[in-house]
Each structure stands twice: as structure tokens, then as C-alpha cells.
Amino acid sequence: MGRVEEEGLRCCYHGWLYDTRGQCIDMPCETEEFRRRMDVWHPAYQTTEYGGLVFVYMGPPGTEPLSPMYDIIDTRHRDDVVLRGMRLWGDYSVGFVKDCNWLQHYENIVDPWHLLVLHQMISGDQFEGALMQGAPRIGFEKTALGVRYNLVKDLPNGNRFERHAECIIPNAFIIPDIRETGTILKRQERGSELSWAVPVDNEHVTGLSIFAWPLEYDAPKKDWRPGTDTVQDIRPGSTLTRKYEDRQRKPDDLEAQEGQRSIAVHALENLGTSDTGITMLRHLLREQIKRVEQGLDPINVMRDARANHKIPTNAWNTILSPAEASAFQASEA
Numbered sequence: 435m436g437r438v439e440e441e442g443l444r445c446c447y448h449g450w451l452y453d454t455r456g457q458c459i460d461m462p463c464e465t466e467e468f469r470r471r472m473d474v475w476h477p478a479y480q481t482t483e484y485g486g487l488v489f490v491y492m493g494p495p496g497t498e499p500l501s502p503m504y505d506i507i508d509t510r511h512r513d514d515v516v517l518r519g520m521r522l523w524g525d526y527s528v529g530f531v532k533d534c535n536w537l538q539h540y541e542n543i544v545d546p547w548h549l550l551v552l553h554q555m556i557s558g559d560q561f562e563g564a565l566m567q568g569a570p571r572i573g574f575e576k577t578a579l580g581v582r583y584n585l586v587k588d589l590p591n592g593n594r595f596e597r598h599a600e601c602i603i604p605n606a607f608i609i610p611d612i613r614e615t616g617t618i619l620k621r622q623e624r625g626s627e628l629s630w631a632v633p634v635d636n637e638h639v640t641g642l643s644i645f646a647w648p649l650e651y652d653a654p655k656k657d658w659r660p661g662t663d664t665v666q667d668i669r670p671g672s673t674l675t676r677k678y679e680d681r682q683r684k685p686d687d688l689e690a691q692e693g694q695r696s697i698a699v700h701a702l703e704n705l706g707t708s709d710t711g712i713t714m715l716r717h718l719l720r721e722q723i724k725r726v727e728q729g730l731d732p733i734n735v736m737r738d739a740r741a742n743h744k745i746p747t748n749a750w751n752t753i754l755s756p757a758e759a760s761a762f763q764a765s766e767a
Contacts, residue, residue: 628643
């Protein structure tokens, strides 16, 4: 634990003060001569602040890339939002998952089949609106940033619901509004937040987000809820003190993901076609590891300032009218 001071961080135990380069510049319990002779240093890393979050670059000094300016958080090119860095789920990540390896949680983003089984068939409708209506057609594809799923539903009201959620390599993701009603026609309504599945260690994960909070009369819109906010919903997972029997009868993401062990053993898995998005994601991550081993930049490393603006993301909800859906289907045929 350290206290933030003007010159750096001071240890709470004996008060040693480290500057922004990592050098210990004050030892209250020692003489100045002793401090200089000891010449104590602590690892220090380059940091960047943006959107209310602090990002740390832990690579070799002098190789720092730019922070990618994805379209939903690039306020140089949009004046309809204000950015807010938030921990919407507290010490947890989306779905209130915490006690497992970050990857088995991250893979959940490109697994739309679990929406229909875990969150509907097994535990009852844990969402509201279009996600819980109609039969789906599901596919997966690589994007310029990572992997996304494509979900299409013909809703009971006649509208067509098209939905995409995207994993941005290595650990960022965008989930469009989970409360989409499917009643208002719209085209490519993007997610309202860019989030990260942040490893705490090998067996724990947390979630951090930059929210593009909409403005109303030049002020943050009151009573607005982020698209991934499930804290106030009917999902049982948002109640973190449930009895064991309740967890058995109505499991949520926490039970499904943490129940795979704290670190899932891939060698024990039997993957099906519904795991296509997960396998695509794993292959893409392995490719990036190999690139780093070869001294190359992995995907989504940005070094060209001229190209670092409004980088297109690929996650959104679209609602088409019956006529639009028929015309689109005819054009595809």
C-alpha cells in the first residue's frame, strides 16, 4: 500500500518515497547519507491517462506505442458524449465473474450460445427484450481488431434483430446494449463502453471500462444506464450472497465460468461447432504471442499518429423493419 504524493508514491510501512522513475528519494527512518549509499530503485513503468483510466506500458523503455483511439471513445471526433472511467461491477468483471483466469472469462464475449442456454433455457429469462425473443442464426468472423459473433433473430413483432459483440485483442471487448427492446428501428447502434478483462493474477480477473456517457443540454444525461449494466436487472448473478441451492437452480456467468476450475484445462475440453468463436479467439491470441516472440508488433499496436483516430469497432445492434429485412434477404440471395 502506498500514499500518492506530489513527488511519487510513499510506502505506508516505513515511509520510503519512490519518484516517478522508481528511485527511492526519501527514507524517513534513515539518514540521508545512508539513503544515497543504498541507492534503492523500484520498477517503474510508462503510464498514460485517458477517459478516466490509467494505462501502464510494461514493455522495454522507448518502445511505447500510442493508445488506440477507437471510434466510441475518440472524443476528438465526437462531441455528444463525455468519457468516464468506471468499475461498473466493483471488484468483479462483466457477469460478476472474479475467481478464475481472465481468458476463460474473456472467451465468454464471443459465445452467444450461452445467452440462449445459460441465461434463458437453464435459469429462465435473465435478460429482457430482444435477446430473449425469437430463434437465432449465429455465425462468427474475424475483424480487423479481433473476433466477433453475428446473431440474427426474427422477432415476434416482425422486426429483425442483428447483433454483434467483439473481442478486441488482447483483452478489450465491446458488448452492445443488452436491454435492446427490438421495437425502434435503428442501424448500427454501437456499444456505449469499451471494457477490458484485466488479469489480477492467473486465477482472478476484474473489469474496467471507459463509458461514452451521452450528453444532454451539455451535461451528462441523468438516469442513463450503460449498455452492460446488469446491476439493476433480474439476473441472479448480481446478488452475490446467494445460497448454494439458488446457485444450482439458477446459475449465472459466475457459476458457469468459475466452475471450470480457477484455470480451465483445455486438454480436457470437447469443443463443438458452437465453440467456433472461442477457437478463433484462441488461435488469434497464439498468433500474437508468436509475433511478440519474433520481435514483431502484435495486432492493435498503434504507432502511426496520422491513422490513430476513429478506429472502427465492429459491435452494434441493428433493428430492421419487416420490409427492410425482406429486402436485405432478397439482396443476399
